[in-house]
Amino acid sequence: MPFSHDMVCSLAAVADLINTAPETGGPDGLGGPTELEAFVKRHEMSVGPVTPADLDQVRSLRARFHEVFTAPDQATAVSRLNVLLDRTQITARLTEHDGFPLHVHYFAPGASPAELLAADCGVALAQLLVEGEWERLRTCAAPDCDRVFVDESRNRSRVYCDSRTCGNRMHVAAYRARRRA
Template sequence: MLFSHDTEHALQIVVDLVNTGPPATATEHLPDLAALQEFVDRNLLSDAHDLDAGDLTATRGLRDRFHEVFRTAEDKETAVRRINAIIAEARTSPHLTDHDGYDWHVHFFAPGARLAEHLAAEGGIAIAYVLAADELDRLRVCEAPDCSRVLVDLSRNRCRRYCDSRTCGNRMHVAAYRARQRESATG
């Protein structure tokens, strides 16, 4: 399933957001407003400015709710209920825009929305597209035994297993190779 560029971008923002939290990394990566601003800048979030302590608190709360979709959605109906609740609480106001050198595209957050509403609307709608396409299995947790980070598998053949091929993926492939080498040396 191929999703639009905007949907894929929103999904990657949700992944980055979830992976800033202690459940995913055992460390709080949004400890303060400076870190929140870095998150906004890193993800090229438009119309997200004048951040305050309320934005930090609301964004962390939203992060935990998105994390639940990845980690504990027992089935599609559970995931749908969670995403619908996130979207329902966000001020959504779909509108066309062509900012920052990008051609016309749809934003789902209301103009002037606070950061958490922006993330809830854009990320919630993106995950809703995944669910509507019956692609819930693309929302995953890294399969490395010592990693709890999340990922969205956008590969054509749905084969992505690790949050990062250079770290977890490489580490797991090296471990498997060494295990095969030990087995062949003893066998």
């Protein structure tokens, strides 16, 4: 995908956030403040200490992002994302950090985790939709997996959330079915 480093990171963060939800087939990956702190650290988010209120806000945001990913069509995704962005305080700031060239962050310094995710990930999803790349928002094709991902393949052909787990499992099952036939 010809997207900036920050956009790729934001899209990965929003997919990872959604995949912490029990609805995607596992335990709640944001079961408490400790798990939210781990998420914040994993995605190198610049926020202060995580509070129980942050946890509730991020869980609510996670559900709204999931609705965008699972929209049946682009128009619905746009509508759902606009509702999310309407509730988001966006503060555009030019910044250079960690060896990356000048780019825009969409959250204010000192933003809470939910504010940072809503602004940064919301704008990344908006840019994806503007680029006409809505089809890249996917749900895993494995029948027992509901995890989401952003298809970054050149030809938009990725169908599994992880080729080493779901992809491999499905390929082995297909191979065994062919051998039995």
